Amino acid sequence: MGAYIVGGAVAKVDRHFDRGYRDLAYEVTKECSGCLDVDYIVVSSALPELTAHQVDLGTHIAQWLGRRVPVIRVESGETSGLAAVDLAASLVASGRGRKVLVLGVEKVTDYPTYTANYFYSLMLDYEFEVLRGVSPPAYAALAMKELMKDGVRRECFSSWAVRMHENAASIPHAMLRFKISYDSFKDSQVLAEPLTLHDSFALGDGAAAVVVSNSPDPKASSVEILFSAAEVELPAYSRERISDLNASSKLLKLSLERYGLDLRRVAVELHDSYTPYPIAILRSLGYLDSECDLSELEYLNVSGGLKARGHPIGATGIYQVYEVFKLLTDKLGGKTSPSDYGLVHSMSGPDNVSRVLILRR
Amino acid sequence: MKLSPAQIWRIRESQYRLVITVCESCGKKSAFKRSVCPFCGSGNVKHMESEGLGKVLEVTKVLYRWASSDERPPSLVAVVELDEGVKVVGEIVGVGTDEEVKEGTRVEAVLRRYASDDPYGVIYYGIKFKPLKTA
Numbered sequence: 152m153g154a155y156i157v158g159g160a161v162a163k164v165d166r167h168f169d170r171g172y173r174d175l176a177y178e179v180t181k182e183c184s185g186c187l188d189v190d191y192i193v194v195s196s197a198l199p200e201l202t203a204h205q206v207d208l209g210t211h212i213a214q215w216l217g218r219r220v221p222v223i224r225v226e227s228g229e230t231s232g233l234a235a236v237d238l239a240a241s242l243v244a245s246g247r248g249r250k251v252l253v254l255g256v257e258k259v260t261d262y263p264t265y266t267a268n269y270f271y272s273l274m275l276d277y278e279f280e281v282l283r284g285v286s287p288p289a290y291a292a293l294a295m296k297e298l299m300k301d302g303v304r305r306e307c308f309s310s311w312a313v314r315m316h317e318n319a320a321s322i323p324h325a326m327l328r329f330k331i332s333y334d335s336f337k338d339s340q341v342l343a344e345p346l347t348l349h350d351s352f353a354l355g356d357g358a359a360a361v362v363v364s365n366s367p368d369p370k371a372s373s374v375e376i377l378f379s380a381a382e383v384e385l386p387a388y389s390r391e392r393i394s395d396l397n398a399s400s401k402l403l404k405l406s407l408e409r410y411g412l413d414l415r416r417v418a419v420e421l422h423d424s425y426t427p428y429p430i431a432i433l434r435s436l437g438y439l440d441s442e443c444d445l446s447e448l449e450y451l452n453v454s455g456g457l458k459a460r461g462h463p464i465g466a467t468g469i470y471q472v473y474e475v476f477k478l479l480t481d482k483l484g485g486k487t488s489p490s491d492y493g494l495v496h497s498m499s500g501p502d503n504v505s506r507v508l509i510l511r512r
Numbered sequence: 513m514k515l516s517p518a519q520i521w522r523i524r525e526s527q528y529r530l531v532i533t534v535c536e537s538c539g540k541k542s543a544f545k546r547s548v549c550p551f552c553g554s555g556n557v558k559h560m561e562s563e564g565l566g567k568v569l570e571v572t573k574v575l576y577r578w579a580s581s582d583e584r585p586p587s588l589v590a591v592v593e594l595d596e597g598v599k600v601v602g603e604i605v606g607v608g609t610d611e612e613v614k615e616g617t618r619v620e621a622v623l624r625r626y627a628s629d630d631p632y633g634v635i636y637y638g639i640k641f642k643p644l645k646t647a
Contacts, residue, residue, distance in 0.1 A: 264577065265577040265578055265579055268576065268577060268578035269578045269579055271578075272578050278519070278523050278526075278527075279523075279526070279543070279544055280601060282527075282626045282627065282636060282638060283601060283602045283603065283626070283638065283639075283640075284574075284584070284587055284589055284602065284603040284626075284640075285589055285601045285602070286574065286576050286578050286589075288574070288576045289572055289574050289576070289589040289601075292572040292574075293570045293571075293572055293589075293591060296570055296572065297570065340575075341573075341575050342574070342575060342576040343572045343573065343574040343575065343576055343589070344572050344573045344575075345572075346572075385550055385551070386550065387601075388543065388591060388599050388600060388601040389542060389543065389550060389551075389599060393570075393591065
């Protein structure tokens with residue numbers, strides 16, 4: 152028995168000071184046809200214990216939505232969203248559920264940025280990395296320095312951010328819907344030399360939903376969840392190089408080879424928390440040289456990616472899945488995928504765990 | 513109380529003494545006192561204490577704000593390869609105004625404060641690194 156995505160909806164990624172977890176969850180399910188006609192709910196959220204003092208968020212959201220069906224909450228750092236979709240696919244494939252609502256929701260902007268940054272840093276190992284003063288942008292900066300030693304120019308990382316902002320400008324639910332220029336980097340705040348704020352994802356609140364069903368919907372567009380895989384990588388400090396994102400590279404390479412896919416013609420949402428990471432991944436797959444010409448990758452992060460659509464941590468994976476679903480079945484940013492296949496990639500921290508999902512229309 | 517004395521006490525051999533793990537199955541060494549080799553998954557491991565000397569492989573100056581400025585001022589964070597062949601990450605401290613930390617800089621482990629609860633609360637200590645004086 153297969154698993155199919157038969158619908159979904161997203162809220163704008165933003166600083167929603169007037170809305171909490173429950174409000175965002177309600178807003179997105181209200182906009183989603185079929186989202187509440189389900190017999191199971193999977194809630195994806197990474198930080199509610201820290202940002203809202205809330206344990207068992209799934210149950211409280213189900214109560215708020217007036218549902219009595221089974222609910223479970225999934226947390227796997229930044230990959231929570233794809234982990235939740237993976238679980239939902241297993242639930243319908245095993246017969247435990249007929250239709251599963253997968254609801255990603257995150258609130259991260261209720262505190263000063265430095266507090267949110269600390270919460271986000273806990274994606275790393277608290278005892279062996281965070282206590283030692285190591286934060287996610289420190290790793291990203293070290294990875295950037297390694298890549299620059301390989302001959303990758305600073306402008307290459309900037310070009311990723313410029314492209315993501317261009318893409319996000321036409322995405323209604325994106326957080327940063329404006330273009331930036333290469334000059335923007337000159338005055339950008341440094342996070343960890345040489346990494347700047349413009350090399351970083353945009354942190355925002357968000358909610359996104361998809362419905363996973365055991366059969367295609369005859370009345371609506373559907374895509375099949377063809378492949379879902381995950382792999383855990385060594386801690387970054389134990390690798391040959393921090394920029395070796397082996398779990399991500401391996402899973403994406405496997406996906407492309409198994410289904411004969413070419414990223415130049417396939418819609419793909421890559422996890423781009425910091426610009427060195429997608430650059431490292433695309434280089435490892437043979438799609439980028441040191442010139443970093445992204446022009447042939449037309450369907451790459453059409454959403455604007457974490458960089459510009461925004462990164463509501465535990466909800467981001469659901470946004471990515473929804474966006475590829477839209478590219479396969481309708482339009483996103485004025486584009487429709489020419490291929491029947493679409494890829495979603497997510498990772499937590501510097502590739503501590505990587506997940507890849509392949510959808511087929 | 514946000515910090516637990518028990519949590520830091522449990523990992524004292526990794527945080528205070530730089531104990532490292534040597535795998536008897538694959539032969540690889542890994543940072544910290546571990547029960548299982550992170551490279552091959554074998555539980556056939558032994559432990560040894562690092563001399564605390566090493567060299568900087570890569571370093572970055574971190575200005576990212578992830579706590580109040582009092583708690584976390586700008587810092588140097590580096591990947592350090594210990595002389596035993598193990599890589600760890602950590603802060604570089606005690607850098608003189610006339611010193612530059614870069615790839616290859618020799619460093620030694622020192623015990624420094626990691627975090628504290630409040631003026632009267634628990635203080636976490638652990639290993640950081642400082643440039644080795646060669647003269």
